[in-house]
Amino acid sequence: MSIQDTIFHIVGGIAIFLFGIKYLSDGLQKTAGDNIRHWLATYTFHPLLGVLVGILITILFQSSTGAIILIIGLMNANILSLRQAISVLIGANIGTTVTIFMVGIDIENYALPIITVGVILLLFVHYKRLQYIGQVVFGFGALFLGLSITRNGLQFLSLSHYTNEFMLNLSDIPLFGIIMGIVLTLLFTSSNAAIGVLQTIANEGLVQLDGAILILLGSNIGSAVIACIAVIGATIKAKRVVFLHVIYYVCGTTIFLLLQQPIYSIIEWLGKVLQIKMQLATAHGIFQLITGIIFIIFTPLLLKLANSVIQTQHTTAEVIFGAQYLDKRLLATPSVALGQAQYEVIRMGTIARETLLHASHYFFEQDSRSANLALKKETLVNELDHQITDYMVRIHQHGLTAQESEKATGLLHIVNDIERIGDHADNVVELADYCIRNRLQFSKEALEQLHTMFDAAEWIISRVIYALEQNDRSAAADVLGREADLDRMELEFRTGHFKRLHDNRCRGNAGAIFLDVLSNLERIGDHSKNIAEYVLK
The missing domain is CATH 1.20.58.220 (Phosphate transport system protein phou homolog 2; domain 2)
Known part of the structure; x- marks a missing residue:
């Protein structure tokens, strides 16, 4: 395979992968319809239900970033309180593990039959609900087709001495691996997409497990960076939830690095029966689970912290101009x-x-x-x-x-x-x-x-x-x-x-x-x- 073919396979494969995620997400959202807003307004008063709603929304969006931006918008419109938003935030972050585990499943060989089923539902069925399901199925197949094409391109890169030298040195410079993960997430505007590509890269042997985990941690921090950009011009309440989102990933990364030896031992033990892309999914799941449990336990303290760091600005205007709910x-x-x-x-x-x-x-x-x-x-x-x-x-x-x-x-x-x-x-x-x-x-x-x-x-x-x-x-x-x-x-x-x-x-x-x-x-x-x-x- 020539260098040109390699570039075309990698770039084209990633493009199809991103399209698959987007098309899958659009189909899921259309299937859910107005239920998303109903779930957020109705089932977030209890913390555990809020976590479940957050998980569900991330599955629908195929991106925790999209879910966080939705939370910001609804807080901006005073639909969600900060307490409700914390539980949804935790669930949204935990929900990313679903996509990561899904990518970890080795079903790329069935991508084309899955796409065929999706096309049949899209083109030959006139019932709207089934068409939306067809969109979901098509997006699911396109996601794995994109990863398969990307993998073919990466096989050539894995033969390069310079590529191997570069990727193998990641574990020697932890900060570099984390920065690389942040850049990947900013590039794809989705930590799910970044980690999905990372799983494919790791599966081809281009990066070892310890280096891949550092990139994974950086990808998680990258989603917090995107949320910080999205909150520009938002209300005080929305800024508080993004502040907590940043704290979530900074604390989670710190805890993960402190406990890296026992966590690596668990993952390496699992490596005896799991491929590296599933090991990465497991590492991501452990990260989200530990951080999520800590956040649930310390929710009252986190609320006080957010309220004290980002304080309310009072207004005395008789008439407040501008829209309050349009975001x-x-x-x-x-x-x-x-x-x-x-x-x-x-x-x-x-x-x-x-x-x-x-x-x-x-x-x-x-x-x-x-x-x-x-x-x-x-x-x-x-x-x-x-x-x-x-x-x-x-x-x-x-x-x-x-x-x-x-x-x-x-x-x-x-x-x-x-x-x-x-x-x-x-x-x-x-x-x-x-x-x-x-x-x-x-x-x-x-x-x-x-x-x-x-x-x-x-x-x-x-x-x-x-x-x-x-x-x-x-x-x-x-x-x-x-x-x-x-x-x-x-x-x-x-x-x-x-x-x-x-x-x-x-x-x-x-x-x-x-x-x-x-x-x-x-x-x-x-x-x-x-x-x-x-x-x-």
Whole structure:
């Protein structure tokens, strides 16, 4: 084999291996769907369950790095507490052993039949769930095919005197081996991928067990480096979990090096019946198990450490601008990102409701602080409109199932309706400004009717946001009934206004404002109705 063929086999094989991991991960995530976010929100309150969820998520992502980035995103959005995140973090790190042991199994000769099964499910089966399973099977086969091709290229390198000299000296310079592992992980952006390639290299005799273990330790530290990069711009809570992630691997590496003699003895004993790539998987499993147990025992102490090292920054702002749940780190998991977008839509709806409340208070009480708050929150509603829409477009670019795509389209319509509700509340503020500047007075009857309309509109928007948040069809049906009442009210009060105008009990300018307020409140009801109809679909 020529040098060119060797390079092509190694580079091409690694590329197919990485593609297999990615395709396998995508298929697993599509199969799981929105369950990922549900598991994290529901089963992480107990530490042991949190560990199990972390293991499962790493299996789905085929990468602890991807799982950690997901945890960072959910902490950024206040979905997970630090205590919950620690247990998921431990599980995510332990979960990497599944992939490493999987690579350690010698089934490369069956890669092509496995790929064939995957292609059949992908191309000739029209049931979506089976197609996703086909994607998983295809990715699984591609993973081993890539390793097989890489191994063929490495066989030539193993004959090189210089290569053997370089790799055999790794154990003489421990720091160099660790740095090499960090570089490999940064190159592949996944410690699983780096260790998988390392197993193949070791299996060809290019590196001895002690040198390979040093690279393995460096690969683990490399995943912490990636997490540090990912946490830039994140919240204080997210930075705390990454701090603990770094502590996890630094402590684990230190303990492993201190106990290297007994650990090496166990692994060498296993070497009598296991190939070196399975010995590496065992070493990785021992590392994660020991470190995980220590972290579970000292969780309360670690929480205090993280809170003291990275302290909370307090804010006194009345209105916090910007999205709270949208995190670009979550886009790699479209189903989770879509769930976060829904949280942000609900928050946007809540802010629009508050805008209407402030506008109402300003209209009746002429309180300038309420006017300022209403205008600030309406500005925030507009800002969220743009941010959510842009985020949804980016989610679509990462791929959604048909069901998720339908949900995304519905959320975009809701965002538009909420933005219009904010606009109508802003119109009320402008109408109140006009009344104050021109010292307009309303009749007692007109004021009572306006109070009734405001109360009805506020009830409708509160109820529809609740219906959306809880997916409560009964609440959505209540909104439809109440909105019909609002329409009748608006017509009745409009007719009453014309009668008062005819009887000279109302002045023209005040009457025009009265009608405009009625119209804006009625339109708020219409947009709330649109949201309720989405919930009822």
